[in-house]
Amino acid sequence: MSSLQNFAGKLARNILWPCLSLLPKKRRKVLCQSFHGRGYSDSPKAIADELLDRGWEVLWAVKSPQEAESLPVGVRPVLLNSPAYIYHMCTAGVWVDNCRKWGRLRKRSGQLYVQTWHGFPLKRIERDAEDALAPDYVAAAKKDSALCDLLLSNSAFLTEIYRRAFWYGGEVLECGFPRNDCLFASGEEAAAKVRRELGLPEKKKLLLYAPTFRKDQGLSAYDLDYRRLAEALSQRFGGEWLVLAKLHPNIADKAEKLRLDPRYVVNASPYPDIQELYLACGALVTDYSSVMFDYMNTGKPSFLYVNDLETYRGDRNFYFDLDLLPFARAEDNARLAQTIRDFDAEAQSRRVEDFREKFGILEDGRAAQRVADWLEERS
DSSP: HHHHHHHHHHHHHHHHHHHHHTOEEEEEEEEEEEEOOOOSOOOHHHHHHHHHHTOOOEEEESHHHHHEEEEETTTTEETSSSSSHHHHOOOEEEEEEEOOSSOOOOTTTTTTEEEOOOOOOOOOOOOGGGGGSHHHHHHHHHHHHHHHHHEEBBBHHHHHHHHHHHHOSEEEEEOOOGGGGGGSOOOHHHHHHHHOOOOOOOOSSSEEOEEEEEEEEOOOOOOOHHHHHHHHHHHOOOOOEEEEEOOOOEEEEEEEEEEEETTTTOOOTSSSOOOHHHHHHHHESSSSTTTTHHHHGGHHHHHHHHETTTHHHHOBBBOOOGGGGGSEEEEHHHHHHHHHHHHOOHHHHHHHHHHHHHHHHHOSSOOOHHHHHHHHHHH
């Protein structure tokens, strides 16, 4: 965006916002947003579905018309930062987001802002990693927390982090992550949808490779040997395997630069809803990403490929020793292949239960229902 366009947008916002704030609010209208304008996904999606079923007016902020293609019937798209977006921000009774909101927002009296956040953390975040964060992000995070009325947590551990590190003193609903509710239901329909939309063969088994981003936003850490990975999976679990590679939303646009052999791997980064990929895939490889804690709810095999462990640890460090994680890890491709061949389902299951108990994790498939109940009690 040019400086002139940016100036025009700020001018329009500064004029429209106070004017449109004079209009009546609709208490049962919700404006949702996910990952700064991406498609229908994450915990805002689950909350939107629940509120739509309860007769609410549901709108979704998107950064482009292409992102709007993922919206279901009944959910209306609104172009991010457009006059229509400002209108609905001013007149909605509820905002729902999973990331920090930026810009000079003005929340009206009586409006409710639900911040779902986007994962159980391994690496240190927010105030606990303030020295590693850009000053403009820290400023935006503090402003965002001041606007929030409710943060969603899936554990006693995360609730404690909110209290200590989010510059937030408001209410926390320890209800689970709404985005994970679908993992407690049948995933056959979602799995079929994934294969259909990505054009995947029916007979091949699927593994999801979903690493997090690096501080430099580069791609050098993603050196997975997909052929060796697929062969190890076949040796341990049988059948032919195909890898779905989904990069973190912060760098998803760079996924096309990866060299991906279509015999072994498909770029799934544009796919909007990673929960549907969880349901379609029979195993996971990740690194330090919170996806491991979401996928844990499926009970399927999970593996950690941490080829830059010390470098990543030096960026933000971790909240706890990696040996507490319930998943086997490897620091190179040869060891990853051997770890897969040696996989013990019962051992992973025991470690997962120990991990849940230690960190007070609550996930039972009813998080979105609890959030909707909280909103309706106040609407």
